[in-house]
Amino acid sequence: MIAARFNPLDIECLVKTAVELWEDIDPSDLSEHQQDTLNRARELWLAEHAEQEPPHPEVVTFISPRPAGQAWVLRRWDRHENEMTLHVDEDSALADLARYVRGVWDNLVGKEGIPDQPPTDDCAAVQLYYGAERNSRPDEGYNLYAEDIARRGRTRIVPLDYRFPDEDACEQANRGATFHPQTDDNDLPCGEVDGVLVFAYLDHDAGAVRVSVHLDSAEDRLVRPDGTVPLRVEVEDVVVLDDSAEGTPKRNLLTKLLYAADDLQEQAIREAALAAGVLWRCPTCQWDNPGEATCCEGPGLCRVPKPKRTS
Known part of the structure; x- marks a missing residue:
């Protein structure tokens, strides 16, 4: 057997290394036996660090990192405003733009070839208003394009009988919260508690105080079985x-x-x-x-x- 070629300390080192590496791979690549063995090793490892007896086995679910996604960016401008919104797909972005167009349809009424009422089809309404080349309206226009959303994550191990951390655990996490100040032009100041990152900063371009919450790095104990926090x-x-x-x-x-x-x-x-x-x-x-x-x-x-x- 392979184990016979290693002494007990080397075997313990190998087990700990395997558990650490397991945090960053997709469990679907492992057999059921491998998952069960590594899960038991992880429980023993956590118990050792907590200086307590190994916990009773718990029923867990494995949540793989979310794949890269895509968002549709709609930028619309006129003489009074310049706004940008995000949408899950092209149809919803066009529907949002068509909703605006129908609200200002009076700008076109009376012109040749323009009906008194906007078309019910979103694409037709938008094209009639802005023109096929998007340049028939002075000082008005829009851009619509897709952007890939890259995500970095790891496999999460979440109990099916999820419970939000108790009062003592919350108090400990709050006391351990840290602040990361801005260090260069590429970073922004943020606070961190239990892996949750909260960015709060002044955005000159938007002319506003912006707050952004990032949950992908949250500790496993905060993650519900459906993958949300x-x-x-x-x-x-x-x-x-x-x-x-x-x-x-x-x-x-x-x-x-x-x-x-x-x-x-x-x-x-x-x-x-x-x-x-x-x-x-x-x-x-x-x-x-x-x-x-x-x-x-x-x-x-x-x-x-x-x-x-x-x-």
């Missing part, structure tokens, strides 16, 4: 995003239903969601917002407060 964001005591255990299911389920629906189905789903309070429609820009949003989350700068429900 519960996140709640407040600004001046106002909750602007709630992806906690209570806020996640409705938003994720509704998103999946809308993505899978055709036009007629989508309309029915939205109407039902609005009636149930899962969505609310902004009275100013007509954007459909999740029920837990306290102000409009539309792609523009609307941010109208959520209207109070009348009985």
